[in-house]
Amino acid sequence: MKLWEGRFDAPTAKNADLFNDSLPFDCRLWAVDIAASIAHATMLGNCGIITGEESKLICDNLNAIAEDIASGKLEIEGAEDIHSFVENELVKRIGDTGKKLHTARSRNDQVATDFRLYARNAFDCLTESLIWLVESLCQKASEGLKYIMPGYTHLRKAQPMCAGHFFNAYSEMFLRDLDRVRSSRDRANVMPLGSGALAGTSYPIDRDITCDLLEFDRPCENSLDGVSDRDFVAEFLFDCSMIMSHLSRLCEDIILYSTEEFGYFEIADEYSTGSSIMPQKKNPDIPELMRGKTGRVYGHLMALLTTIKAIPLAYNKDLQEDKEGFFDAERQTINCINIMAEMLPSITLNKKRMAKAAEAEFCCATDVADYLAKKGVPFRTAHAVTGKIVRWCIANKRTLQNMTADEYRSFCDEFGDDICGVVKAQACAEARTSYGGAAPECVKQNLKSIKKRLKKYE
Numbered sequence: 095m096k097l098w099e100g101r102f103d104a105p106t107a108k109n110a111d112l113f114n115d116s117l118p119f120d121c122r123l124w125a126v127d128i129a130a131s132i133a134h135a136t137m138l139g140n141c142g143i144i145t146g147e148e149s150k151l152i153c154d155n156l157n158a159i160a161e162d163i164a165s166g167k168l169e170i171e172g173a174e175d176i177h178s179f180v181e182n183e184l185v186k187r188i189g190d191t192g193k194k195l196h197t198a199r200s201r202n203d204q205v206a207t208d209f210r211l212y213a214r215n216a217f218d219c220l221t222e223s224l225i226w227l228v229e230s231l232c233q234k235a236s237e238g239l240k241y242i243m244p245g246y247t248h249l250r251k252a253q254p255m256c257a258g259h260f261f262n263a264y265s266e267m268f269l270r271d272l273d274r275v276r277s278s279r280d281r282a283n284v285m286p287l288g289s290g291a292l293a294g295t296s297y298p299i300d301r302d303i304t305c306d307l308l309e310f311d312r313p314c315e316n317s318l319d320g321v322s323d324r325d326f327v328a329e330f331l332f333d334c335s336m337i338m339s340h341l342s343r344l345c346e347d348i349i350l351y352s353t354e355e356f357g358y359f360e361i362a363d364e365y366s367t368g369s370s371i372m373p374q375k376k377n378p379d380i381p382e383l384m385r386g387k388t389g390r391v392y393g394h395l396m397a398l399l400t401t402i403k404a405i406p407l408a409y410n411k412d413l414q415e416d417k418e419g420f421f422d423a424e425r426q427t428i429n430c431i432n433i434m435a436e437m438l439p440s441i442t443l444n445k446k447r448m449a450k451a452a453e454a455e456f457c458c459a460t461d462v463a464d465y466l467a468k469k470g471v472p473f474r475t476a477h478a479v480t481g482k483i484v485r486w487c488i489a490n491k492r493t494l495q496n497m498t499a500d501e502y503r504s505f506c507d508e509f510g511d512d513i514c515g516v517v518k519a520q521a522c523a524e525a526r527t528s529y530g531g532a533a534p535e536c537v538k539q540n541l542k543s544i545k546k547r548l549k550k551y552e
């Protein structure tokens with residue numbers, strides 16, 4: 095039965111129904127829809143809008159419907175949307191009293207309330223998964239404290255660093271995501287219920303009662319905005335997009351560092367795949383797929399922003415398009431975070447390859463220039479001298495490590511015998527002790543701070 099059929103002579107066309115119905119996807123709102131209806135019916139009873147007995151009968155039967163859905167006894171089908179389904183079922187069970195549930199309410203404030211309840215939980219699931227991921231990264235960072243690897247800019251060797259620095263960098267990103275998720279959740283936790291169709295209601299409702307029962311921070315203050323605001327959906331999708339962007343970058347680094355060419359990381363067999371034709375292959379399908387899913391989550395954000403961009407106040411059916419992208423982004427993002435958190439401990443760090451790479455390709459050149467600058471040579475001059483040394487090394491097939499002190503001195507008198515100890519990758523990394531730097535002692539401090547900041551979310 096349609097909730098609104100009284101005004102119509104003819105039933106809707108079959109295809110119009112198929113096009114219009116949201117039950118196939120909003121059925122997953124059943125639990126929050128029933129919770130919000132119980133709060134609404136309780137409030138109606140408390141305010142004397144319906145009697146105490148009516149309120150109790152409605153609530154008892156809504157609870158029974160919830161139990162039947164949860165146990166699989168009641169199948170969700172045969173209605174326009176989840177709100178119609180629950181109400182129809184209630185009327186089937188208790189007749190006319192059930193028809194009083196929708197007093198002082200519209201599906202417009204109902205769906206906005208349901209979806210916020212649902213989103214609140216989704217934000218909490220994101221938080222839980224992100225915590226796991228940062229814990230995983232911390233474990234890797236702590237392992238990396240013992241290792242030196244090259245850091246890159248422009249994907250060219252730049253400077254040696256403690257390998258823990260790499261993992262901590264990602265922890266910083268996901269900590270920002272945790273912060274974003276928390277503040278988005280706070281903004282989402284405002285209750286539209288009581289906004290009616292758009293303009294509130296003439297019944298003596300008490301919105302503080304429903305607000306307390308549903309654990310919202312406050313009722314929204316403008317009914318027009320209340321029924322049409324989907325900022326929380328956009329924020330959720332943005333938060334997911336940012337998380338996916340961070341995951342995708344991490345995936346790219348893992349894929350790159352685990353190639354034969356780099357060989358710094360090895361992904362365990364359990365998280366690798368093979369080729370149907372090339373027997374030697376061990377492919378990084380898991381991080382590749384995660385990188386790929388990023389596009390799809392960004393797509394949901396763009397779709398929602400485009401959907402809401404020119405909607406006149408207040409509710410318009412366009413807003414029904416807010417759900418499918420949300421549900422998919424939620425599923426994909428949480429899945430990706432969890433898989434990454436699970437896969438990270440299985441990645442082995444190849445100490446030798448990383449250490450060797452951290453010294454090769456003149457990774458220690460900045461430290462040669464800094465050495466001269468610390469002896470009073472202006473930095474720009476020191477930079478030019480070191481550039482010449484690098485050029486000489488390339489021409490003569492030499493390295494900064496196998497040059498003698500005399501050879502260094504042939505470029506600049508300020509070089510002492512100690513220069514040969516300066517151009518070790520370990521020494522270069524250890525020297526970067528500025529706050530937030532890549533020296534192992536700083537990385538250790540950073541890790542400690544990450545763990546401390548993570549505690550705020552647990």
Ligand code: ARG
Pocket residue numbers: 116120175201202205409411413414
């Ligand atoms: N299925 C609708 C949605 O998801 C519920 C609200 C319907 N309201 C309306 N006035 N048609 O947005």
